[in-house]
Amino acid sequence: MSTATTHATDLKQLAAEAVARALDLGATDAEAVAVESEDFGVNVRLGQVEQLTESGSRALGLRVFFADAAGQRTASTSTSDLSPEGVTRIIESAVELAKVTGADPFAGLPDRAAFGSNDVASLALYFNDVDAIPPAERIEIARRCEASAMGFDTRIQNSSGADFDASNLHRVMVNSRGFTGEYRSSYCGFSVTPIAQDASGAMQRDFWYSSARTAKLLASPEEVGRKAAERALRRLGARPVMTQRCPVVFAPEIARGLMGNLLAAADGDSIYRNSSMFSGKLGEQVAGENITMIDDGTMVFDHTLPNGETLRVGGFGTSPFDGDGLATRRTVVIERGILKELMLNTYTARKLSMQSTGKASRGLAGAPGIGGGNYFLEPGSLTPEQIIGGVPSGLYVLQTMGHGVNLVTGDYSVGASGLWIENGELAYPVEQITIAGNLKDIFRNVVAIGNDLEFRGAGAVPTVRIEGLTVAGS
Numbered sequence: 001m002s003t004a005t006t007h008a009t010d011l012k013q014l015a016a017e018a019v020a021r022a023l024d025l026g027a028t029d030a031e032a033v034a035v036e037s038e039d040f041g042v043n044v045r046l047g048q049v050e051q052l053t054e055s056g057s058r059a060l061g062l063r064v065f066f067a068d069a070a071g072q073r074t075a076s077t078s079t080s081d082l083s084p085e086g087v088t089r090i091i092e093s094a095v096e097l098a099k100v101t102g103a104d105p106f107a108g109l110p111d112r113a114a115f116g117s118n119d120v121a122s123l124a125l126y127f128n129d130v131d132a133i134p135p136a137e138r139i140e141i142a143r144r145c146e147a148s149a150m151g152f153d154t155r156i157q158n159s160s161g162a163d164f165d166a167s168n169l170h171r172v173m174v175n176s177r178g179f180t181g182e183y184r185s186s187y188c189g190f191s192v193t194p195i196a197q198d199a200s201g202a203m204q205r206d207f208w209y210s211s212a213r214t215a216k217l218l219a220s221p222e223e224v225g226r227k228a229a230e231r232a233l234r235r236l237g238a239r240p241v242m243t244q245r246c247p248v249v250f251a252p253e254i255a256r257g258l259m260g261n262l263l264a265a266a267d268g269d270s271i272y273r274n275s276s277m278f279s280g281k282l283g284e285q286v287a288g289e290n291i292t293m294i295d296d297g298t299m300v301f302d303h304t305l306p307n308g309e310t311l312r313v314g315g316f317g318t319s320p321f322d323g324d325g326l327a328t329r330r331t332v333v334i335e336r337g338i339l340k341e342l343m344l345n346t347y348t349a350r351k352l353s354m355q356s357t358g359k360a361s362r363g364l365a366g367a368p369g370i371g372g373g374n375y376f377l378e379p380g381s382l383t384p385e386q387i388i389g390g391v392p393s394g395l396y397v398l399q400t401m402g403h404g405v406n407l408v409t410g411d412y413s414v415g416a417s418g419l420w421i422e423n424g425e426l427a428y429p430v431e432q433i434t435i436a437g438n439l440k441d442i443f444r445n446v447v448a449i450g451n452d453l454e455f456r457g458a459g460a461v462p463t464v465r466i467e468g469l470t471v472a473g474s
Contacts, residue, residue, distance in 0.1 A: 011036055012182060014060060014082065015174040018091055022064045023176055025095045028072075029065040029109050031175040031325075033364055034058075038168050040135070044142040045161035054135075058082055061364030064094045070103035078364035106350040107367075109324070114346075114356070115179040116327040118298055118320040125314040126184040127214035130166050133188065138164045141190055141221050148225025149194035155236070156229055160193035160205060173362075179325040185314075186213050192225055196232040204235035204429075206398075211456070213313050217303055234419065235398075238429035240473040241420060247394035248435060248469045249387055249421065252452060254397050255461040259377050261439055262286075262293045265407050266333050266341070267370045268348030268359075277410045277440060278339055287337040287443035290380070295343065297328025297358065297373025301455065317374035317458030323362025328373055331357045337444075343370050376460040380449030384463040387448045389424035395471050396421055397435065410439040416471075434472040442466055 015032035022030035036058045043051040061078035075097035077090040146162035165188070172182040189211025197203045208228035210219035250258055265286075270276035278286055287293075299315040322328050324346045331341050344352070345360030345368050361371025388396060401415035417431040450463030 011058075011170060011172045012174065012180065014087070015172050016180070018060060018062050018087060019174050019176050021091050022062065022095060025091070026066070027064040027095060027098070027176075028067040029176045031063045031109060031173070033061045033362060034172040035061075035364065036170040038131075040138065040166045041163065042135075042139050042142055043161050043163050044139065044146055045159060047143055047146065049139060050161065052139075059364055060087065060090065062090055062094050063367070064098045065108055066098050067108070068103055071105035072107035073098050073101045073103050074107050074367070075101055076365050076367070106347055108346075109175055109177050110326060110346045110356065112177045115177065115325050116321070117181045117325075118327050120183045120320045122300070123183070123298070123314040123318050123320055124300055124312045125213065125318060126168065126186045127216075127313075128186075129215045130168060130186040130188045130213075133166065133215055138166065142192075144221035145190055145192045145225045146194075148222040149192050149229040149232075150225075152194075152226055152229035153196070153233055155196050155198065155233060156194045157197060158195040158203075160195060162190065162192035164188075164190040173321065173325055175325060181321045181325060183320050185319075187316075188212060188215055188218065190218070190221065190224065192228045194225075194229050194232045196229070196236055198236045202236065204232055204238065206231035206235060209456075213316075214311070216305060216311060217313065231398075235417070235429045235431075238417060238431035240432045241395075241430050241471065242474060243470070243472045245468060245470050247391045247421075247447075247465055247467055248471065249391060249394065249396045249463060249465045251396065251398055251418075252450070252454065252461055252463055253456075254400055255377075255464045256457075256459045257400070258442070259293065259461045259464065260375065260459055261405060261407065262291070262334055262443065263295060263343055263372055263375055265439070266339060266343050268342045268344040268352060269370050270407065271342055272348055272351040275408050277407060281339050282342065284339060285337050286339045286440075287334055288446050289337045290449060291334055291337050291443060291446060292332065292378040293334040293375065294330065294332050294378070295359070295372040295375045296330040297322065298330060299374045315374040315455060315458065317372060319373065322358045323360035323368040323371070324356065326356055326358045326360065329358045331359070343372060345370055372458070374455065374458050374460075376453060376455070377449065377462065377464075379451050379453040379462045381451055382448055384450050384452055387450055387463055387465050388421055388426065390448065391421045391424060391465065393423075394421045395419075395430065395433075395435070396426060400435070405439070407439075410441075412437050412439050412442060430473070432473065435469055436472060437466075437469040441468060
């Protein structure tokens with residue numbers, strides 16, 4: 001039997017035994033999560049390795065429940081000490097803690113009939129070629145990426161470094177209501193952050209990256225380095241602009257965070273606490289009719305390799321089951337501007353007298369939270385160039401700073417930098433500005449959506465143009 005198979009059996013057995021022993025000690029229900037991971041990371045700066053880490057970990061988390069007339073008393077514990085003594089300690093601690101906690105009528109595992117899991121093999125989450133990349137090659141990829149960026153232009157003489165990261169994860173969940181699920185996932189990626197300097201000594205930096213579940217889908221280090229260099233160079237000579245209201249175009253990597261607030265406002269935890277601008281808005285228009293926002297934990301993408309082979313790979317937010325043990329699913333949260341569904345786990349669904357939408361997130365300790373899978377804004381038909389070309393005078397945002405978002409009131413204010421648009425052309429770089437508005441208006445004033453939807457992470461939003469924002473500068 002291989003080491004991987006042995007460890008898989010150990011994890012599943014470990015979780016199952018923890019659940020059984022908790023029940024033997026009187027728990028009404030129990031749930032265990034066991035995780036094993038291997039991680040590698042290297043940082044290279046100016047061609048030299050500055051930091052290299054390689055680690056492995058195994059851990060166990062346990063949640064126990066005691067039912068009484070008032071509801072469920074619950075507690076959770078976790079440990080990385082998987083010796084018999086260490087495991088016994090967290091089981092006994094969880095049971096004793098649960099006995100003295102307050103009862104919650106909404107706590108508890110999902111109903112037995114609700115459990116389920118998507119087919120792990122078809123989701124294509126794990127590729128063993130990531131482990132097969134030797135450490136020396138991983139370091140060399142980071143070096144090549146940085147060298148490509150620094151060799152692109154004489155104005156780039158420095159760098160914040162290049163990184164290569166790789167990991168694989170094995171996760172097991174077992175509970176007392178008959179659910180057992182497990183999956184493995186892999187990841188690899190690299191990035192570089194070059195620093196450009198102009199004749200006056202002013203410096204600007206930017207970055208670019210490539211990441212994937214399999215090494216077969218990584219871009220070339222030289223390509224990533226060139227892209228990072230171009231992004232840094234286009235920032236040189238940045239200056240403020242006069243305060244004004246104007247169209248603002250958000251690049252995809254920035255639009256992703258902005259439009260992701262649609263899902264954050266639909267978070268069931270915030271809804272039942274009445275701490276969201278979407279509280280009481282289910283079934284109502286909360287955005288423009290061109291806005292459809294979807295969260296899907298089951299997405300698998302077909303990629304065509306250079307040799308013509310088609311490779312199916314699961315998304316970064318794809319998993320067979322959520323943190324409650326329910327099958328992940330596709331959820332249309334906003335459809336043509338109408339709030340159709342909420343982001344719900346089992347607990348928040350009970351609070352709202354609804355059904356879970358399979359959005360539970362789960363660490364080792366504590367109760368499940370709310371977390372999505374792969375989220376995206378449905379793309380439009382315009383190219384980014386066409387969107388920019390339609391702007392007589394406005395801002396193209398490349399970076400935002402700060403967290404000036406209030407999901408209760410919708411107030412939005414962030415520092416920003418980017419490129420100024422004049423007569424439909426990118427004219428010059430700008431910085432030291434602030435973008436301000438209200439999300440309730442922003443979501444209704446998206447006047448153009450690009451066709452450049454690309455999943456470079458768990459979320460993807462194309463280029464968007466928004467009217468009526470205030471750009472505060474000099």
